[in-house]
Amino acid sequence: MSVVAAKVLTFDISIRTIVSGHYIIRQPFQYVPLSSVYDIDLTSSYFKLFSLPISYQLKRSELDCRYQSLQRQVHPDRYAAAGESEQLFAMQAASQVNNAYQTLRNPLQRAIYMLELAGIDPVDHSVSMPPDFLGEQIELREQLAEAPHAAKPATELSKLKAHADACSKQLYDELNVQFENQDYQAAVITIQKLQFFQKLQHEADERLLRLETQT
């Protein structure tokens, strides 16, 4: 008699869901120089895969452009007529490119990934959050819970969302500086703060959508 899977309870769930995307596929086949799909090194970092310097600042247009050309090179549709091993490799390479793109284009996931590359645990729980920040979060969550009962719930929710957006923007600016100075300990705290706001934004969004589609 076996039991279904148990969740690994070492860190906060919301954080774990975010970091679960990182997965390096081992290169299963020998290097075959004749075929372009094998030119992709699946063991290299996401930045190297996209021919980008390891830097928190990143031009979105450059990332998108590299993503498209990489997918053109490795997407299984390009190998619809090729051999089985090429098709399999193409699928794995395209998966890796997709994962890398998802990680790099999201500023929060990109930050977590960069900490991992630097050998820092992005979810270090020994780091304690400033009490005034936690107090503010509790207050914001109360506002969120009350918003649907307000006279103008949509306005309340939009206001809350705008506040979270503004705070996040400021935190991302801080993160930028922290990475530039390689101040990773400060970055860990900023990332955790951002996750609080992300959750808030997400829930405000969901409630707004529910309001919109009720009518």
Added chain:
Amino acid sequence: MSLLQISEPGKSKVPHEHRIAVGIDLGTTNSLVATVRNGSVEVLSDEFGRLLLPSVVRYRSDGNAEVGLDAKLTASDDPSNTIVSVKRLMGRSLIEVQADETRWSYQFDQLDSAVPRIKTDHRSIAPEEVSADILRVLRERAEKTLGGELVGAVVTVPAYFDDAQRHATKHAAKLAGLHVLRLLNEPTAAAVAYGLDQTKQGTVAVYDLGGGTFDISILRLEGGVFQVLSTAGDTVLGGDDFDHLIALWILEQAGLKEQGFASLDPSTARRLLIQTEQIKQTLSQQESVSFDVNLGDAGNWSGELSRGVLNELIDPLIQKTLNTCRHALHDADIRASDIDDVVMVGGSTRVPRVRELVAKLFGARVRTNIDPDQVVAIGAAIQADILAGNKPESDLLLLDVIPLSLGIETMGGLAEKIIPRNSTIPVARAQEFTTFKDGQIAMAIHVLQGERELVADCRSLARFELRGIPPMTAGAARIRVTFQVDADGVLNVSAEEKSSNVSASVQVKPSFGLSDIEIAEMLKASIQYGVKDKINRALREQQVEAERALQAIDAALAADGERLLSEEERQNIYLVRDELILVKDGDDRIVIKNTIEKLEAACSEFVARRMDAGVRQVFTGRSVKEL
């Protein structure tokens, strides 16, 4: 004889190597097949010039299947043997099917098989087989029209189709003898048909309102790459519901509101719905329509319906689709005003009110200039042409997403998502799990699909077990579960305990799919049909060949017969020629082939003399100019 087509510069094909590929829109109500010829897309018609093949199959008591319009027209005489809307059954369990709001006109068998079996007078039939019969007709239509075997087909599926439904569609294609190059999401196909891949960049909403389903997709395109940002849909909402609402309105006007629709006898009800469909179509052209309907025992009722009243009737349904659109926008993380183009798909988008409200929501112009019934097949054909390798220089790349999240069951009956919905495919994700009890040596991996938190609300795709975990205290083992989804959206799951390297994996065969044995049996049956198909095609090819030979010899005789042949030689040729005319319409292809060879032998001297004469002429002409 195969006739030549114009190729792109330097891309002429090696003789005898055809790469004919088609796009197939396998619809709930109608199906179509299209292909790219001479660089332009063509929707292929049957011998009567009809493009739409009604997705209706009638199984006669002798086992023969009748597909298309004939089956549709006789549906009311033989409802229990006539299968309509089979697409709604694909990849679904009997329980789901019976819970569906659709009122099935046919019965289901209670068999051991996980898939519902439709009870007909002849035998029990699986939905995959019904779809295969539709696909087979389209395949034959394409092969007849294009004069050769197909290298493959792109078959479209609704974006919301889950793993099981995609599997079922692939099985059906396999049964029909089709090689599936790719399952393509219908909205993506529609955007391709409009050539939106040619535009530099933009965000497109594809609004697809068919007879019985609704589908919205948000696509992003940039430099020839199509990316599906999000999809959402409603499997039980469509134009048929509009017809139904008109019917209910008529009953209300006729004072039959209490009795309702169910009080009508089946044939009256069907006739009424056909009429209300016509009323709806007329109101797309004009402001109001007068009509006279037969309500069975309640007699006739005549009246008038204006477009304004129709709009009021259907507005709630359209609003429902717009709400789904809002969900899709939310998932794509964009606003309605970010949409640059709206592509309309499905016959129901001809309704002016639909166009009006959709345009209003997105604040964008809606594209309607390609026939909304054909647009999906056209896009599929373009993609098929590329995948078959006929357009190696093409820039078009389609990046699709999975429509529903994939995950596994964790303790407490909870669903843990491993790949979130709307992830671009192919995609691989891994997550670590652990043991729950001290000394636990095996773990059940229950693979799920769906957005809900509780296992009971998600669809179960597969179960397998990882055994041989070394005994440890609870929570110490590290089991890495990896999900890999390929470009067709088909899932592979593996699990590995890291300290001991024990592993197990499964290619997910959906719980509601056909078993391997069932597939093998159906394949056997289809191969029997396949042999018959092949023999028929070979015969037809010989007949065409005979006609070609006859035309050639007649033309040659008319031109040079008198000049180059004696009376006796001519008579000899005519004798064999007449023999070929006699045998060519028979059904023995060997006899036809032998007679063609006989004719060629009889003509060989004549052909040689013509050639000589021709060459002399060429050189004569040249000597004058050149010497």
Added chain:
Amino acid sequence: MGITLSETAARQVQRSMDQRGKGVGLRLGVRTSGCSGMAYVLEFADEIEENDQVFESHGVKVIVNSKSLDYLDGTELDFVRAGLNEGFKFNNPNVKDECGCGESFNV
């Protein structure tokens, strides 16, 4: 003699070229291949090369490499329907025999 198009062929070529949106004309040629020696080439042409000869037929430019012309001189390109199938057909007076499908030939 040169190369000509039948009227239906010319119309069809013109339509295909319009849909394609570019190109200077239609290239005809032969190359060695196939079951009985030679195969026809039928392509859109984007440029005229050095050894090309250009003919005009019903308003369509027909471009032929001079080497290929030896095998094609006098050819009329026709567009025919055979049952549900349709396509282009080379009526080539230089041809001695064709293989069954009409794609390759001997001279």
